[in-house]
Amino acid sequence: MKILVDEMYDGLDEKLIEAGYFEVQSVKKLINSGKKLQSDFSVLNYARDNEMILITADVENKKGCEENNMPCVAIGKINVFDFVKNELEKLEKGIPLESSDGSTDDEVLDAFNKIKSGEASRMGQKGSS
Incomplete structure (x- = not known):
């Protein structure tokens, strides 16, 4: 199971890894490493292209996941x-x-x-x- 953690939950990626979810990436860390993920569109495409579950509180990202049949854990x-x-x-x-x-x-x-x-x-x- 691959997981992508939205940037407002910085640190959650590390806690998930400690909990045994080893394929976890953080949007914030990906941005810091040079990935262009500033927009919701880019984040959704990255999650889709890498077959990841997006963890987000962003309503637009949640809607995008629903519209595109993408797995998403919505926090709000x-x-x-x-x-x-x-x-x-x-x-x-x-x-x-x-x-x-x-x-x-x-x-x-x-x-x-x-x-x-x-x-x-x-x-x-x-x-x-």
Whole structure:
């Protein structure tokens, strides 16, 4: 299974490799190595041409994957909302919360803030286009 991680999730590629997914590439690292992947179109073509699953929070990339029958793992606000809602429901029922991945609260908050800032940055870019 080949995986391409969108640039707003820098570092996720390394975590996936540690988890046993060995064919993982990061858009950000590919750009840094000289690949021309600045546009959604280029990212989608790269994923398609290399038979990769794209991990993204970009709505346009998600739509592009759906329209072209490409595999995609879409991460977005709804995923965060569902996670928070589930955790709150556990607390309401008195079920202790356990971090399944061993992350500390600081790591989770840091990851959430990266997602938030990436979405805000991305939305700012689209608004100024």
